[in-house]
Amino acid sequence: MTMINYAKKEIICKIVFYGPGLCGKTTNLKFIYGKIGPQYKGKMIALATEQERTLFFDFLPLDFGKIKNFNTKFQLYTVPGQAYYTNSRKIILKGADGVVFVADSQIDRFNENKESLKDMAVNLREQGLDIRKIPLVMQWNKRDLPNIVSVQQLEEVINFRKVPSFEAVAVKGIGVFETLKTIIKLVFKSLGEDD
Ligand SMILES: Nc1nc2c(ncn2[C@@H]2O[C@H](COP(=O)(O)OP(=O)(O)OP(=O)(O)O)[C@@H](O)[C@H]2O)c(=O)[nH]1
Numbered sequence: 001m002t003m004i005n006y007a008k009k010e011i012i013c014k015i016v017f018y019g020p021g022l023c024g025k026t027t028n029l030k031f032i033y034g035k036i037g038p039q040y041k042g043k044m045i046a047l048a049t050e051q052e053r054t055l056f057f058d059f060l061p062l063d064f065g066k067i068k069n070f071n072t073k074f075q076l077y078t079v080p081g082q083a084y085y086t087n088s089r090k091i092i093l094k095g096a097d098g099v100v101f102v103a104d105s106q107i108d109r110f111n112e113n114k115e116s117l118k119d120m121a122v123n124l125r126e127q128g129l130d131i132r133k134i135p136l137v138m139q140w141n142k143r144d145l146p147n148i149v150s151v152q153q154l155e156e157v158i159n160f161r162k163v164p165s166f167e168a169v170a171v172k173g174i175g176v177f178e179t180l181k182t183i184i185k186l187v188f189k190s191l192g193e194d195d
């Protein structure tokens with residue numbers, strides 16, 4: 001549900017980064033925040049525990065200029081990945097225009113990726129959104145680590161829709177902007193389809 005403010009001539013799109021605990025969602029947002037020029041971004045809000053785990057959400061507003069005379073803003077959110085924050089995840093998905101699913105490539109996190117994807121499907125449905133239709137991009141993160149599963153395996157098991165996907169090392173920024181640009185493109189495309 002894109003918010004269009006005709007009086008202010010503003011379009012606001014919401015993109016949510018979803019994925020299991022510690023997969024690197026907040027790291028993506030921090031990298032984006034660090035690289036984007038000050039004129040394009042608002043204040044990043046990160047609510048974290050002492051151990052840097054996201055407590056409720058991270059939020060980063062981005063301003064990408066005008067489309068057909070409307071200012072276009074993107075709000076990037078991350079959900080807290082830890083299992084017991086399921087209510088927060090539900091709330092944060094409300095009104096999402098697009099989702100980035102960040103998977104942790106490590107072998108011993110493979111099941112967590114699968115669980116998180118299922119959890120996302122359920123939580124989207126509760127918000128009236130369909131995981132088979134919403135603009136979606138997948139990111140295979142932590143490709144720098146040893147003991148990781150093959151990209152082929154991630155594609156087969158996690159990328160059930162064959163959406164665009166990117167290998168990433170979010171701590172180094174590898175794959176981060178490719179992921180962001182692609183989800184933005186898909187969200188724009190879906191806005192066009194609504195017309
Ligand atoms: N080696 C490596 N570490 C990474 C990468 N991306 C993130 N990390 C590390 O993984 C840890 C967790 O990253 P976060 O971005 O906080 O994870 P999160 O998905 O936001 O976690 P929650 O908020 O608990 O859901 C941090 O120590 C990051 O530095 C990566 O590509 N490679």
Ligand SMILES: [Mg+2]
Nearest residue numbers: 025026053054
């Ligand atoms: Mg986080």
